[in-house]
Amino acid sequence: MANRSYLYSLSNRPTSYTDRPETISGVSEWNYDVPFMYRLLMSGDPQLCASLISDGLDDDEADEKVKLYAISSRFEPGFARVKRFIDIVRFLAAQAPVPEPAAPPAAPPAAPKALSLIERIKSRLSSSTASMAPPAIAAPAATTPATGSTQLPKWLDETLAFLEAHRDEHLLLETIELDTMSESEEAPLRACVEQELARCQQAGAALDALPQDTAAAAQLLREAGATKQAAPLDAFFGLRFDDDCDSTRSRATEYPLGLQWSEVLYFGLFNRAEFEAAQRGDAAAA
Template identity: 90%
Template sequence: MANRSYLYSLSNRPTSYADRPETISGVSEWNYDVPFMYRLLMSGDPQLCASLISDGLDDDESDEKVKLYAIGSRFEPGFARVRRFIEIVRFLATQAPVPSPAAPPVVAAPKATSFIDQLKNWFSPSAASNAPPAAAAPAATTRATGSTQLPGWLDDTLAFLEAHRDTHLLLETVELDTMSESEEAPLRACVEQELARCQQAGAALDALPQDIAVAAQLLREAGATKQAAPLDAFFGLRFDDDCDSTRSRATEYPLGLQWSEVLYFGLFNRAEFEAATRGDAAA
């Protein structure tokens, strides 16, 4: 089984494992990574909160459980950033091919001539004018993004998130964190590092200029070449149909445009949690 990050929309920021929201829905899960779109969504006031996936590790004693953390954030500020980011990426995806600088003409090396031929050239002023003109090098073109499916994925992203709006979001990274850590302090540090990445994603988006054409060009450059902070949060992203192609290694940093209510961990809301707790007590 793959270790994943999990994203949920819910009605509160949980203070404990038992602090269940009135409403909760799955949003997305990702194998072995936290995609950029998760971080951008979580960038609206991210804070440490309790994990709702588990109240401890599998081998914990019942009275000595490791406290596990997740990240909670408000939905609307992050979603506003996602909408603007999608607007900029959509602009990139619909651009016409961008002309590349034309290559300088190739000048052929002069042919060796005899002394008599040189004299003929000196006294034949029309010779140069009769020479065929050098062929101009054709202008090369490169695709702006090479995207055919990306605009549809962007539309699907907005539609899904609109349909699953709630007051808060929850990002769970416990499966990823326990791949390398097993004690409470290091596990908390892993979540704090991810929280900082969420903040950096929001700061990077806010640093793009309001002019959409300028913002799109800067975003393209920041994805391809590492920039100074905060724009370095974009480095490694692709804005084409390979934006999530981690399996083929076309990219190592997924954008994260895959959404689903059905996740491996389907979390109980408050009513379901209380019913399950009563059932366990009765048994």
């Protein structure tokens, strides 16, 4: 099983594992990484909060559980940044060249027509005259400026539609599976989450540092993705703005943009009513 980061929309900031929201929905999950779009969404006042995935590690004693942390943020400020970012990336996609359609196959040559003796003589005379004329200069082939991003505009539209349909008061980013790949004690695990929280803040600061003019912002974004810039624009470094924006498996990019969304996650978290019902069931079974 892959270790993942998990993103949810929900109605509160959890203060404990049992502080369940009235509403909660899955938004996305990502193998072995936290994509840029997660961080940008989480950039609206991110704060440490309790994890809702687990109230301790598997080998903890019941009375000595490691406290696990996640990140909570307000939905609307991060979503506003995402919408502006999508406008800029859409502008970039429209500027890139698009492949021309393939030319239709040439028709097979017609079978040669049988010529009379007079016609063959005339044909030889015509060929001789043509060979004396200067060669014709071919006109330059027409080039069509267009884009290499055939899927990216569709993915951007789907991103906006999905997030609009899953708006709530807050967002929750869970990185516990990633963090426990390297740490197993409470203080280092908390430090991992604090480092991720700082990356979310940096993503928001990077977006805010782009010029208000969309064309100028797109140019700077392209440069920052390709060449590492000074902070806060270094948060963009490594991003691609084409159909390979999430192609981590093929190594086309190592830093995914993160344009894959789903309500169905490996960890489907209980809301308050579901959590309390499960607890009553456990108590009854005991």
